Amino acid sequence: MKERRLRIVLHIVLTAGFIGVLFLALWWANTHLGQFPLRVMRTGAVYIVAAVAYNLVNGITGQFSLGPNGFMALGGYTVALLMLPLPQKQFVWFLQPLMWPFNSFSFPWYLFGVALVLGGLVGALGAVLVGIPSFRLRGDYLAIATFGFGEIIFVLANNLIPLTNGPLGMKGIPEYASVYWCFGWAVVATLVVSNLAKSSYGRAMKAIRDDEIAAESMGVNVFRTKMLAFATSGFFGAVAGGLLVTLITTISPTLFTFNMTFNLLIIIVLGGLGSITGSVITAFGFAVLSELLRAVEAPINIGPIHLPGVAGMRMVVFSVLLILLMIFYRRGLFGQFELSWDWVLSRPGVIRSWVQAKPGATRGVRKWKRETKSS
């Protein structure tokens, strides 16, 4: 029991330390790096939030959803409507007036966090509304139903002009999504989803993934559990949408097409369905690689051969990557592996150096190590 408590404290200290180091690194990056790398980093963090949220439904609960673009759109529009300054609102809605109450107020900068949470709640509400009719469906049928949801949001965004300004969208959204906001939410989303995945609720979700009939026979309330996964996913998906629009400062329906879902699907499948570690790493990698691969879309001269630039060539590269991965690593880069402090500390070198650094702790650690192995 005492060893267990020691382990919990150790984990909290290590996690806090890790977050501290991360934010020190971000502070350094923020003051030393240029606009472009910072932007890529922020995009990467937003992808982490969206991918981790998506993985909770597709990977951990095993429900094949194709609707995360819909949740992101809900969050994106909510945050944009709340944060867009009033003069800018009058400027943007020149065809039709913006509907009440959004035409009468605008959140000041210090309420940005509140706007993100509200956006998240709208996303969670959307998830619940989709879930109620569609949880009777499984597999491909659920995929079609959630795909339909994404499309409905797209059509609404195009046509609810008094609310969304239709295809023209909004521009001039203040660029509030700093590295700290983006990575802060990435940390929160990752911690919450991995806590959940390890918890009793997460086990119920995985049980539904493995065998829904057995799960309900063992007392798992399938509907409620799926709903919790969906709502949590909708919340963080919407927060990611809100961060995205305050990062690129514009919003239009085309930002949240099925392409967004497709990108996220690539990320979670590449990373390993059900592996949060995989989602985090591939989400960030995806953002970086997307920028690096812009090179393949530029015109290339190889000696006498001239290749004209082809827009969209990046997606071809990603597709090839995905095909290769499906052939050689069908379970994704990380399978269902999770990086944890237990795992890190059980690497022989780490334990040894840690023990050498703190000779007094030797006995405790040995015993604790044995315990973690057996319990």
Next chain:
Amino acid sequence: METRDKVVLTLDHITIKFGGLVAVNDFCLEVTKGELVGLIGPNGAGKTTVFNIVTGQYEPTSGRVTFEGKDITGWRPDLIAEAGIARTFQNVRLFTGMTVLDNVLVSQHLRLKSSFLSAAFNLPSYVVEESASRAKAMELLERVGLADLAKEQAGSLPYGQQRRLEIARALATNPRLLLLDEPAAGMNPEETTRLMNFIRRIRDEFDLTIFLIEHDMRLVMGICERIRVIDYGVSIAEGTPQEIQSNPKVIAAYLGEGED
């Protein structure tokens, strides 16, 4: 009055139709506390359908299911599990991607008091409950002899152990009535003997009432105190193992009618 209180499960004129097929027809059964009742019958007789009605997978077309005085007809399976009925499946249905320990822990989810948010933020109240529930699950694995395998993937266990884990997982819901659907299927005689002892032991240790379906006559005749025979959805005989073995109707159902 005294005897009525002891009735755990009552199936009252259960009938279920799938389209034109009457899978179970006017089936009645009472199971009393602590009993070990067997349900046998040829393939397709409707045995598993009876189980599925009791555990809520199917809703009967007519008739009532009563458990400990409560009418549970048409309840959702998870509520029936919560009420105190647990089951295993004919084809083992473990959570194969999860560890042995996690399989058992899933069954304790229904007793969880901590809220979703306290789990999401790993609050101390949740951490305490989680570690208590782990300790309980380990104790159960200890008792059924699977503690050494706690960290193994459920899908990687040998078949006999998977069967045993499925029973352990059912026990973890804290049931008072346990339904076993062909627990000896695919087992060799030696494993079956061990299973028979195991079933008797858990009935006594966990204070259970057990209702089981089985094709292995040695197991059924060896451990069941009362046997019910069903054929084409209709109940055709009931009695002690000796009575059933000599019942001409049962022999006819299994071997076919003699040609006169």
